[in-house]
Amino acid sequence: MTKRQLKLGLVLTGSGGPGNHNLWLDPEIPANASVDIDWYIEYAKKAEEAKFDLVFIVDSQYITPDSPPHYLSRLEPLTLLSGVATHTKHVGLVGTLTTSYNAPFNVARRFASLDHISRGRSGWNVVTSGDAGTAGNYSLDEHYDYDTRYGRASEHVKLVQALWDSYEPDALPRDRATGQFLDASKLHELNHRGEYFSVKGPLNLERPPQGRPVIFQAGDSEQGRDLGAEVGEGIFTHAASLAQAKAFYDDIKGRAVSKYGRRPEDLLILPGVGVIIGDTDDEAVDLEQHYRSSDHSFVQALGEFGRSFGWHDFRQYDLDAPFPQQALRYAQNSFRTQAERIAGRAAEEGWTLRQTVQQSLRRDRGPFTGTAEAVADRLQEWFEERGVDGYNIHAGHPAQLGRFIDEVVPILQDRGVFRAEYEADTLRGNLGLGIPENRYAGAQEEEAVLAER
Structure with missing residues (x-):
């Protein structure tokens, strides 16, 4: 073989x-x-x-x-x-x-x-x-x-x-x-x-x-x-x-x-x-964080956030209120699986909309960084x-x-x-x-x- x-x-x-x-x-x-x-x-x-x-x-x-x-x-x-x-x-x-x-x-x-x-x-x-x-x-x-x-x-x-x-x-x-x-x-x-x-x-x-x-x-x-x-x-x-x-x-x-x-x-x-x-693991982690912060912003992430939900506009909601679970209905014919994961995690953790969007920016160290x-x-x-x-x-x-x-x-x-x-x-x-x-x-x-x- x-x-x-x-x-x-x-x-x-x-x-x-x-x-x-x-x-x-x-x-x-x-x-x-x-x-x-x-x-x-x-x-x-x-x-x-x-x-x-x-x-x-x-x-x-x-x-x-x-x-x-x-x-x-x-x-x-x-x-x-x-x-x-x-x-x-x-x-x-x-x-x-x-x-x-x-x-x-x-x-x-x-x-x-x-x-x-x-x-x-x-x-x-x-x-x-x-x-x-x-x-x-x-x-x-x-x-x-x-x-x-x-x-x-x-x-x-x-x-x-x-x-x-x-x-x-x-x-x-x-x-x-x-x-x-x-x-x-x-x-x-x-x-x-x-x-x-x-x-x-x-x-x-x-x-x-x-x-x-x-x-x-x-x-x-x-x-x-x-x-x-x-x-x-x-x-x-x-x-x-x-x-x-x-x-x-x-x-x-x-x-x-x-x-x-x-x-x-x-x-x-x-x-x-x-x-x-x-050149070192620490340098790679620093580079990763630099790219994440420079390649995207909270404002951009909030605007793009609705894509999984049929491009529903989340800017209409109070950022510091609980994540609006009702938005899930807009995802039925869109990226539903991803939207359900986002909404489920927000409900589980008790996140506000701001925290949910921030979480999409605040990722853990990637497995292939080093x-x-x-x-x-x-x-x-x-x-x-x-x-x-x-x-x-x-x-x-x-x-x-x-x-x-x-x-x-x-x-x-x-x-x-x-x-x-x-x-x-x-x-x-x-x-x-x-x-x-x-x-x-x-x-x-x-x-x-x-x-x-």
Whole structure:
């Protein structure tokens, strides 16, 4: 068996995502980084030189003036990644696309196109859209409820995967001698009529180099975890401790096995983490606190606080009164799981609104804050203890990412925990995931075997 190795992704949020409204003030970051294709290409190349598995582009489609700078003006993920693809050769290219506001046919075509452009390096981060306001940008009065969102998502992903199989691998002989371009017997209509979608097919693009682009997923509700266990091959999540990481790891992989008949190795758990490195542990802690205080403020946090609650405006409440539990009703079709955690903790601790918002700013020391050696130790520990299969590193401040690449990655490589060279030319190959069999070719092979008996 091939030795299990750590996987690394790089999350690129340009001028600053949630909780980092002032990241763009760092002079090493272009103020327009989120719309600067050269910036993305530069950082994708850095990730590739360090042998990262992938770069990851987050996305959403609803903003308010309180949204973080990166959200206010950013490039559409697949357009962006197509540009990056032409300047890289190995690093995977993963973009977010919602199942709630995209048709399966278009999603299948766009990701298959990226897979061809990149020669087999594309991945789809499946989301159902947590920002309830998105509905208003798509001619709907309100966002889908949780059950509908995840029901649509499950059917949507399966349809996209089926469309990627429209052509069998050898359906296009392109034989000039015989004049045959297409073997029509190996092109298949889908003719799907389901609960949420009707799609005739076939897809007007031959099978992607990876067979199917890699499916990623990040939901944390019960429905979200089930969707990840059902269709996810990479799971994006968050974990504040090894115990929390292990609980999530065991839960998702357990669901995949018990409910969907999958193997534990069929999906990889990749939490997003911030890394702060100093010459000493104390210096790293000081840097962490400096970044937290300079990258965000109470006023900004209060304005952004309503995102989990359907962008409900908490500035209307008395800051020193108890946390307004009635605001939970605005979260029903938004980021409900996160909102319930916030409100539950506030009730449990008896916090005022001010204290609840301050708590979002006053985080404990991160698990990956310390010297390069200490950070490498902790990353390796979580991996070997089966809390994770890898990490999505938030790019954050360029100086810190530089230290991670220059100091931490070589330690992990010297220990044999992380690769020194790419194992494959595709994202699927580097992640250790097999190429899915084409459903039609497999069925025909099975019929041929049965006919011979």
